[in-house]
Amino acid sequence: MSEAFCVTVEVSLREGIADPEGLTIERALPALGFNGVSDVRVGKRLCFRVHAVGEAEAHRQVEAMCERFLANPVIEEVGISLRPAT
Amino acid sequence: MTAKVGVVVFPGSNCEQDVIEAVETVGGSGRLLWHKDHCLGDVDAVVLPGGFAHGDYLRAGAMARFSPIMDSVADFARQGGPVVGICNGFQILAEAQLLPGALYKNRGLRFLCQSETLRVESVNSVLTRGLSPGDELCIPINHFEGNYICSEETLVALRDKGQIVLTYRDNPNGATADIAGICNENGNVVGLMPHPERAAHPLLGSTDGALLLKVLLSDG
Numbered sequence: 292m293s294e295a296f297c298v299t300v301e302v303s304l305r306e307g308i309a310d311p312e313g314l315t316i317e318r319a320l321p322a323l324g325f326n327g328v329s330d331v332r333v334g335k336r337l338c339f340r341v342h343a344v345g346e347a348e349a350h351r352q353v354e355a356m357c358e359r360f361l362a363n364p365v366i367e368e369v370g371i372s373l374r375p376a377t
Numbered sequence: 378m379t380a381k382v383g384v385v386v387f388p389g390s391n392c393e394q395d396v397i398e399a400v401e402t403v404g405g406s407g408r409l410l411w412h413k414d415h416c417l418g419d420v421d422a423v424v425l426p427g428g429f430a431h432g433d434y435l436r437a438g439a440m441a442r443f444s445p446i447m448d449s450v451a452d453f454a455r456q457g458g459p460v461v462g463i464c465n466g467f468q469i470l471a472e473a474q475l476l477p478g479a480l481y482k483n484r485g486l487r488f489l490c491q492s493e494t495l496r497v498e499s500v501n502s503v504l505t506r507g508l509s510p511g512d513e514l515c516i517p518i519n520h521f522e523g524n525y526i527c528s529e530e531t532l533v534a535l536r537d538k539g540q541i542v543l544t545y546r547d548n549p550n551g552a553t554a555d556i557a558g559i560c561n562e563n564g565n566v567v568g569l570m571p572h573p574e575r576a577a578h579p580l581l582g583s584t585d586g587a588l589l590l591k592v593l594l595s596d597g
Contacts, residue, residue, distance in 0.1 A: 365527065
């Protein structure tokens, strides 16, 4: 029996890849009085549902879609979180 | 015989007519191919033009890579057919893994639309055969995501195998090793951010792009 899972995929730039958006935000913060902020990185979040038999299978599917499509492994890495849909 | 160049149109491409015009200016014939086509016909070379294929959704080139015609483009490339990706076309070739690396946002987060002086590096490609290393070309760029990124390992391989085709004299976008264009190991697949079709007539201020297109036609 397949179940539904709520999936969140966070795509961020790999370590070591310059993030010009993050840098611009970091430079803007002190002007607003927020000092002491460093290492700002900008990414994106994808949320969707997956129907699969069991959590392991759902996870496997999401990993495969990240690898082929949702992220570009040359510059990006992903964090996957998954929970049964209520 | 006149070389036929197939120019692939994706939803959101916007430089296809310019490429056709430029190809015809230098003596070839151009033909538009729709991204949903499954075959390329009897073309001698394929160009993926600039623009915003599929709206650049997700990442530039990420969706276009799965357009039906891309299987034929990949087969054509594997058989040694000349394939050139210009700007968004370069991004598509990188996403399709027909070329290594990726194109990311420009260093200064600015959309850049300006002429650049390019240096010919490798002459082992379908765009530069017959030119000389060190030749300088004046060709415009027009992009937001032209910052070429690759791993250290890939960069070493590109250098060792003569796959760096063009570099910027004054790096405008932060590209690794000033890279403006690369090719695959065989030299038949080339991706470049500058637009040779926009430098193919004296009225446009430069005809240096026509030099590259002429090489493509003679190769095709």
